Amino acid sequence: MLLTGAEIVVQCLQRENVKYVFGYPGGAVLHIYDAFFQQDEIRHVLVRHEQAAVHAADGYARASGEVGVALVTSGPGATNAVTGIATAYCDSIPVVILSGQVPTAMIGQDAFQEVDTVGITRPCVKHNFLVKDVAELADTLKKAFHIARTGRPGPVLVDIPKDVSAAKCEFRYPETVSMRSYNPVVKGHQGQIRKAVKALREAKRPILYAGGGVILADAADELTALARRVGAPVTTTLMALGAYPASDRQFLGMPGMHGTYEANLALHHADVVLSVGARFDDRVIGSPEHFASEPRTIIHIDIDPSSISKRVKADLPIVGDVRHVLADFLRILDEEGVTAPSEALAPWWERIEQWRARRCLAYEQPAEGPIKPQYVIETLWKVTKGDAIVTSDVGQHQMWAAQYYRFDHPRRWLNSGGLGTMGVGLPYAMGARFARPDAPVVCVTGEASIQMCIQELSTCKQFRLPLKIVNLNNGYLGMVRQWQQLFHGGRYSESYMDSLPDFAALARAYGHVGIRVDRPADLQPALERAFSEHANELVFLDVRIDPRENVYPMIQGGKGLTEMILSADDL
Amino acid sequence: MRHLISVLIENESGALSRVAGLFSARGYNIESLTVAPTEDPSLSRMTIITNGSDETVEQITKQLNKLIETVKVVDLSEAPHLERELMLLKVRATGKDREEMKRMADIFRARIVDVTDTTYVIELTGNQGKLDAFIQAIDPALILETVRSGVCGIGRGERVLRV
Ligand SMILES: Cc1ncc(C[n+]2csc(CCOP(=O)(O)OP(=O)(O)O)c2C)c(N)n1
Ligand SMILES: [Mg+2]
Numbered sequence: 007m008l009l010t011g012a013e014i015v016v017q018c019l020q021r022e023n024v025k026y027v028f029g030y031p032g033g034a035v036l037h038i039y040d041a042f043f044q045q046d047e048i049r050h051v052l053v054r055h056e057q058a059a060v061h062a063a064d065g066y067a068r069a070s071g072e073v074g075v076a077l078v079t080s081g082p083g084a085t086n087a088v089t090g091i092a093t094a095y096c097d098s099i100p101v102v103i104l105s106g107q108v109p110t111a112m113i114g115q116d117a118f119q120e121v122d123t124v125g126i127t128r129p130c131v132k133h134n135f136l137v138k139d140v141a142e143l144a145d146t147l148k149k150a151f152h153i154a155r156t157g158r159p160g161p162v163l164v165d166i167p168k169d170v171s172a173a174k175c176e177f178r179y180p181e182t183v184s185m186r187s188y189n190p191v192v193k194g195h196q197g198q199i200r201k202a203v204k205a206l207r208e209a210k211r212p213i214l215y216a217g218g219g220v221i222l223a224d225a226a227d228e229l230t231a232l233a234r235r236v237g238a239p240v241t242t243t244l245m246a247l248g249a250y251p252a253s254d255r256q257f258l259g260m261p262g263m264h265g266t267y268e269a270n271l272a273l274h275h276a277d278v279v280l281s282v283g284a285r286f287d288d289r290v291i292g293s294p295e296h297f298a299s300e301p302r303t304i305i306h307i308d309i310d311p312s313s314i315s316k317r318v319k320a321d322l323p324i325v326g327d328v329r330h331v332l333a334d335f336l337r338i339l340d341e342e343g344v345t346a347p348s349e350a351l352a353p354w355w356e357r358i359e360q361w362r363a364r365r366c367l368a369y370e371q372p373a374e375g376p377i378k379p380q381y382v383i384e385t386l387w388k389v390t391k392g393d394a395i396v397t398s399d400v401g402q403h404q405m406w407a408a409q410y411y412r413f414d415h416p417r418r419w420l421n422s423g424g425l426g427t428m429g430v431g432l433p434y435a436m437g438a439r440f441a442r443p444d445a446p447v448v449c450v451t452g453e454a455s456i457q458m459c460i461q462e463l464s465t466c467k468q469f470r471l472p473l474k475i476v477n478l479n480n481g482y483l484g485m486v487r488q489w490q491q492l493f494h495g496g497r498y499s500e501s502y503m504d505s506l507p508d509f510a511a512l513a514r515a516y517g518h519v520g521i522r523v524d525r526p527a528d529l530q531p532a533l534e535r536a537f538s539e540h541a542n543e544l545v546f547l548d549v550r551i552d553p554r555e556n557v558y559p560m561i562q563g564g565k566g567l568t569e570m571i572l573s574a575d576d577l
Numbered sequence: 578m579r580h581l582i583s584v585l586i587e588n589e590s591g592a593l594s595r596v597a598g599l600f601s602a603r604g605y606n607i608e609s610l611t612v613a614p615t616e617d618p619s620l621s622r623m624t625i626i627t628n629g630s631d632e633t634v635e636q637i638t639k640q641l642n643k644l645i646e647t648v649k650v651v652d653l654s655e656a657p658h659l660e661r662e663l664m665l666l667k668v669r670a671t672g673k674d675r676e677e678m679k680r681m682a683d684i685f686r687a688r689i690v691d692v693t694d695t696t697y698v699i700e701l702t703g704n705q706g707k708l709d710a711f712i713q714a715i716d717p718a719l720i721l722e723t724v725r726s727g728v729c730g731i732g733r734g735e736r737v738l739r740v
Contacts, residue, residue: 128595129602133645136591153645186740187587187648312639315632 011140011171012037015104018147020047021179024075026066026440027051028059032079033119034106037171051440051469054461056083058433060090060161061459064099065430065437068420069395069445071224073100073154074437080106081119084165085126089427091161092130096424097245098222100159102150103131109169110138123165132160140173145180152183157190158310159222190309194326194334202280202305202322203338209278209303211354212238215261218245218423219283219308219328226250226416228332229282235339237347239358241269243284245423248413253392258358259367262290263561264405267366267570270559272358274300274567281306283328286318287424288563294318296566307331366559366572367409376552377526379403379478383410386448386476389533394446394474395438397421399431399455402484405557407450429458435473436462446474446537453479453506453548463516466544474536475546477509480553488556492577513546523549579608580634581654581730583738584623587646588614595644596623605629605637609727620648620740624730648740657733663700663726664708665690669719670697678715685711696721704728 009017015038019027028051031039042050053059056078063074074094078087084105094101108117124136133153135146143166150162206212220229220242226249233240233256240250241261250257259266261273273279279302284290291297294317306313306320307328314323324331371381383406386394396411397420398404404421413419420434435449449456456477466473486501510520519540523532529549536545559570571577586592593612600607608626615622627637634652641650670678671694682689682699685707691698701711705728712723732738 124591125594128591128598185645188645310643312636312643316636319632 007177008174009177010037010041010174011143011166012041014140014143014175014177015147015166015171016041016045016048017177018144018179019075022073022151024048024073027075027077028053028062028066028437029077030056030059030079030083032083032106034080034108034168035077035083035171037168038077038104038106038166050077051436051465053433053465055459056086057090057429058436058459058462058465060087060094060101060103061430061433062437062440063101063103064090064094065397065420065434066441067094067099067101067437068434069417069438070441071417072441073102073151075102075104077104078106079119080108080123081121084121084123088126088130089429091127091163093422093425093427093430094161095130095132097218097422098159099161100154101161102154103161103163105163105165106171107136107165107167110167111169113167123163127163130161131163132158134163134165136165137167137170140170140175143170144177148180149183149185153188157188191325192327192330194307194324194331196334198322198324199331199334200338202324203335203342205278205303205305205322206236206238206280207344207348209238210350211275211277212236212280212351213272213276213278214238214240214280214282215273215284216240216242216246216249216282217284218243220246220249221416223283223309223327223329224416225283225329225332228329228336232332232335235336235344235347237351238280239272239355241265241273243290243423244408244421246284247408247419248416251414252412253414258362260408261567263292263563264409264557264559265290267364267559267572268358268361270561270567270570271361275357276302278303278305281308281320282332283308285313285316288317291318291567292561292564293566296569299566364572371526373526375524375526377523377529377549379406379480379551379555380410381526382476382478382529382549382551383407383450385530385533386450387411389530389537390446390448394418394448395420395442397431397434397438397447397449399451399458400426400428400485401452401455402480402488402555402557403450403452403455403478406478428455431455432459432462432473432475435475436466436469436471439471439473448474448476450476450478452484453477453481453509454483454503456509460512463513463518463544467517471544472542473544475513475544477546477548478551479506479509479548480551480555481506482553485557491556492560492571493562509546509548513544518544518546520546520548523547578628578631578634579654580627580629580652581658581660581728582625582627582638582641582650583653583730584625584641584650585615585648585738585740586621586623586644587648588619588621589646592621592646595646596625596641599640599644600627603636603640605633611727611729617740624728626728649738651732651738653730653732656736658730658736659733660704660728660730661702662705662708662728663702664711665724666699666701666711667721667723668697668699668715669695669721671695674716674719678719681711681715685714687711
């Protein structure tokens, strides 16, 4: 069958079972848009800014586990997409980005809307391609999807010059991909795994430290089974919330900069740390030297060898897909007849319960206000019965959402952990809603972050997305203000934003429901109305919270896990 | 520690910039990098000389391996291997310097590959130390230009790097 490059793109996406493409048209992709127009299997979601196209595709991937797809034009379309691409890259999210490029004959001539997209995106993609010949297009797209979803996932960009999308060639979609240079490991080394199981069984103070890899590998069930079997406490990073039920007694909360007292102390004092798809990054282990001051055995399971022994040296490295490796752990425990946790962990749990008794997340909500952000998240949890998909932006509100919304299931918590990109919250919620059209989707945001992609309220109207936006409005770049208060002598340089819009009115201007909440007593009724009376509408709740509230516990950057600030009194 | 890393990589446009970009983005140093196609024209072989602690070099090899187009990576300096570099030197060769320069080339087993009334081009291969020694040995005032290829490396004996 003789097809144009543009038709081949559409055919390939259909073969990859792509349901949605998030995009924005322009000159270099006109042929591709023309081909989209003439089919109705794939739905195109027209965003209002290319950054949001990639974020939405990324959010779709996080919520569904499928590859998200974005389509942008050359030049400014591609540069606008870069923040989205880097965000997906830092969290290892499988996304395929198709970008238009100027015709091959014009490449290098400073043509209109020409940028070196492959060059600009090279450091923030798992891989990228420039397709110079239509005959290579189908193969390249097949590879792009394969690379994006296998191994350690990540974004893959395919740059398609305009003449390539116009040229015709015989279409044949390859059934399989074989690349001599790319064969990610799946199964872990059995000898290493046996050693690890032994270390874990002999541990007196074990801890399971799970990261985003557990979510990416869909290994939450295996992780939970292993934790229950060995009786060890579990801490999950910001990227892994939901990989283990937060309402379970063995869950200690997240570790790191804004982790719980018990998670940080348990991680520090454990004699065996089983790291599963986590990477000891600087927001978890601020000081590798301080961490190394305590002797312990570190078992590190990761699909990416370069994540192992990068910041913290592993004693027992295991390269492999965490789901396979954890399944091997469970099988070996079966063989060894280990069915229940060992009694020997009782003293360890006693210590942990003492740490937990500090109730580091306790707060008080005065009846007359001001509204405490923690109370907002807890009320949201109650109203949604802990069952919503929650996205967030970046700042204090993100940390409060992570600390106070107890996630019991994977793929319910979507945030930018690695790059920390303000602006992701709303497009992530859009992507999540397309992925899970029946799920309640809530975006917890801040008055600064939401303005970085607020134009997407228009997209939400067009596609009738009944998202609930909870704006924790403190009038400040709160996280910046917190650091300035704690570490810069209270000099609040540019962290106060004057002239904020009336968000409720703004939401209404976009055709949605806007509600402003000032008093604690009004919060729960407003949230309930959002999910009942306004179930089918987008509701923007502008919640005025205590502008002076800070996120605790906190570990200053570069400090050790035991050096936590628990409240303002510790300063 | 100095390490010599050999990389087999798909001979595709952009592969070199991925490697170079990796080194600059992660702050690894490159002392020299050479690249050319192998007997299989679809594959290129790179030789990279770098400096770093064991941990850094371990990360470098892991990061190189992680590039999608990389087929194989070895740290040749972990075992017996050979290193060679090619240098071309243009020198002033007039009067008594002409004879002296010829003598020095002979001692170093270099070859004079271009001759004019006033200049020689001398070709010398060897490891980096030998090339440095030659430059040290001749009168610096006579050197007009030098060009060096960067180091190529290969394992000794049965140690073979191929697909
Ligand atoms: C794109 C981008 N620019 C700057 C920052 C730095 N930054 C981190 S948090 C923050 C403030 C966020 O303010 P807001 O959205 O109101 O959230 P709050 O902390 O007040 O809850 C800033 C500016 C960032 N993370 N992302
Ligand atoms: Mg704020």
